[in-house]
Amino acid sequence: MSGGEALRLEGVEKAYRTRTGQVRALGPVDLELSRGRFLCVLGPTGCGKTTLLRLIAGLEEPDAGRIEVLGGPPEVTRRIGYVFQQAALFPWLTVSDNVQFPLRARGVGSTERSRRAAEMIGLVGLEGFESSYPHELSGGMQQRTALARALVVDPELLLLDEPFGSLDLRTGQELQERLRDIWRKRGSTLVFVTHRIEEAVYLASDLVVLGHRPGRVVRSQGVDLPPERDRLSDEFTELLVSLRMTFEELVMEEGPEG
Amino acid sequence: MRLDDLPGRPGRLLGLLIPLLLLLWWQLSAGGGGSVLPPPWRVLQVLLHPGRDLLSSGSILWSVSVSISRIVLGFLCAVAVGVPVGLAMGGSRFYRRLLSVIVEMARPLSAIALLPLSIIIFKGDSLADLLGLRSLRYGRHILNELGLGMIFILFWGGVFPVILGTMQGVRSVRRIHLEVARVLGASRLHRFLHVMVPSALPDIFHGLRLGIGRCWMVIIAAEMLPGTNSGIGYLLRYSYQLSRYDVMLACVVVIAVIGAFFSKGLEALGERSLLLRSRER
Numbered sequence: 001m002s003g004g005e006a007l008r009l010e011g012v013e014k015a016y017r018t019r020t021g022q023v024r025a026l027g028p029v030d031l032e033l034s035r036g037r038f039l040c041v042l043g044p045t046g047c048g049k050t051t052l053l054r055l056i057a058g059l060e061e062p063d064a065g066r067i068e069v070l071g072g073p074p075e076v077t078r079r080i081g082y083v084f085q086q087a088a089l090f091p092w093l094t095v096s097d098n099v100q101f102p103l104r105a106r107g108v109g110s111t112e113r114s115r116r117a118a119e120m121i122g123l124v125g126l127e128g129f130e131s132s133y134p135h136e137l138s139g140g141m142q143q144r145t146a147l148a149r150a151l152v153v154d155p156e157l158l159l160l161d162e163p164f165g166s167l168d169l170r171t172g173q174e175l176q177e178r179l180r181d182i183w184r185k186r187g188s189t190l191v192f193v194t195h196r197i198e199e200a201v202y203l204a205s206d207l208v209v210l211g212h213r214p215g216r217v218v219r220s221q222g223v224d225l226p227p228e229r230d231r232l233s234d235e236f237t238e239l240l241v242s243l244r245m246t247f248e249e250l251v252m253e254e255g256p257e258g
Numbered sequence: 259m260r261l262d263d264l265p266g267r268p269g270r271l272l273g274l275l276i277p278l279l280l281l282l283w284w285q286l287s288a289g290g291g292g293s294v295l296p297p298p299w300r301v302l303q304v305l306l307h308p309g310r311d312l313l314s315s316g317s318i319l320w321s322v323s324v325s326i327s328r329i330v331l332g333f334l335c336a337v338a339v340g341v342p343v344g345l346a347m348g349g350s351r352f353y354r355r356l357l358s359v360i361v362e363m364a365r366p367l368s369a370i371a372l373l374p375l376s377i378i379i380f381k382g383d384s385l386a387d388l389l390g391l392r393s394l395r396y397g398r399h400i401l402n403e404l405g406l407g408m409i410f411i412l413f414w415g416g417v418f419p420v421i422l423g424t425m426q427g428v429r430s431v432r433r434i435h436l437e438v439a440r441v442l443g444a445s446r447l448h449r450f451l452h453v454m455v456p457s458a459l460p461d462i463f464h465g466l467r468l469g470i471g472r473c474w475m476v477i478i479a480a481e482m483l484p485g486t487n488s489g490i491g492y493l494l495r496y497s498y499q500l501s502r503y504d505v506m507l508a509c510v511v512v513i514a515v516i517g518a519f520f521s522k523g524l525e526a527l528g529e530r531s532l533l534l535r536s537r538e539r
Contacts, residue, residue: 105443
């Protein structure tokens with residue numbers, strides 16, 4: 001599915017109205033991404049990363065600028081998947097029924113539904129928990145379920161908003177590996193938002209660093225590390241350190257409280 | 259051993275201690291000739307023969323079936339109207355604005371106070387009349403006893419808790435669940451049926467429970483008013499007038515048991531749906 005453009009943003013801006021006035025959350029931001037890439041959007045908390053994803057997903061409209069997603073205007077289409085920061089599973093449904101939810105919404109028949117759900121559940125490593133309810137699962141397992149739920153319809157573009165942010169390091173790293181595998185197997189386009197530099201370096205084929213309020217692109221680059229990444233290799237550390245310096249400059253610029 | 263640590267079964271039976279003591283006290287005090295109240299065993303005797311005709315106005319079983327039929331009918335009407343109205347009010351600001359004033363004004367109006375008016379409006383007709391079964395008019399048939407005026411006030415008594423419970427349920431749906439459903443490709447209808455309704459179910463059941471409790475109180479009071487000549491409330495009043503306190507107390511027991519049964523039954527149903535919404539962590 002490579003070739004062609006997955007994403008194009010031109011001069012995109014977004015502000016929110018609060019009680020004390022307007023807060024510029026984002027922009028202007030320019031961004032381009034070809035299909036089949038794994039983009040990590042890296043930035044400190046409050047830099048408008050989530051806003052960026054919501055704009056791409058069509059959950060919100062930009063105040064200015066142009067967004068093109070998969071060759072069309074952004075809208076909540078069935079070709080896009082979205083994984084939120086919280087798993088936000090439906091607590092009244094089992095793991096399997098949660099994963100089947102988007103299929104059911106598309107009117108897929110029940111045999112096909114359970115076949116595809118079982119496959120996805122296997123892919124994220126949740127075999128044996130098909131009939132558990134969300135409250136019976138750990139945070140990591142909930143997030144796996146959410147991932148399976150977003151992937152089950154094979155979206156052309158998958159948006160992930162700090163999906164592993166609330167997990168412990170080990171679980172987070174395991175899920176990072178799984179996500180990379182899934183991306184490589186399926187060849188879909190991923191936009192992954194995070195504030196953890198190490199996570200971004202491990203996952204990304206393309207990297208964008210957003211600065212503070214209003215969020216804007218301060219650094220953008222491809223990542224030419226090998227597909228199998230060694231977190232302890234020199235190249236890995238080098239990129240990590242260089243990104244950390246960019247981060248520190250950002251913080252200096254903004255002052256301690258941004 | 260501390261009193262708090264009584265093991266399982268005796269611990270659970272502890273709640274029966276006070277009722278049993280009261281019963282004993284009643285038995286002892288009713289023994290003497292001067293007591294107004296009949297001893298418990300006389301009441302028990304009435305209860306043990308629920309099919310026997312009492313005071314020439316029907317058996318306990320008959321009276322209970324009349325009251326329950328009224329309730330079921332009135333409450334079903336309340337649910338049929340209350341749930342859709344609650345869903346509309348919870349789901350759309352337009353309907354909330356349109357209806358909340360009338361709901362808030364109508365809600366405190368006691369159902370009993372509406373009984374005379376509603377009998378006038380429905381001309382004293384019963385369900386038998388509504389169904390065109392005039393031939394039943396002079397027999398003792400249950401359809402004859404289901405006065406439309408009575409059904410209406412039961413509807414009135416039950417509908418507001420159902421509306422408010424449903425509305426509360428819809429409004430407490432978590433935004434993120436609706437948003438997730440949207441990005442997962444669910445249509446408006448699908449979101450409504452598969453996200454909104456399941457989220458709201460526990461609150462809806464809470465409303466139903468309150469509603470049926472209200473109905474049960476309304477029906478007993480309404481049946482005790484003059485102009486009614488059937489139902490457990492009627493039997494209660496009539497036995498009181500004839501000083502048949504054994505029958506009267508039997509009615510009280512029956513009313514208590516059925517009321518508890520309604521409430522517990524719906525609670526059990528609701529518990530199952532509450533289980534389904536167990537909190538996310």
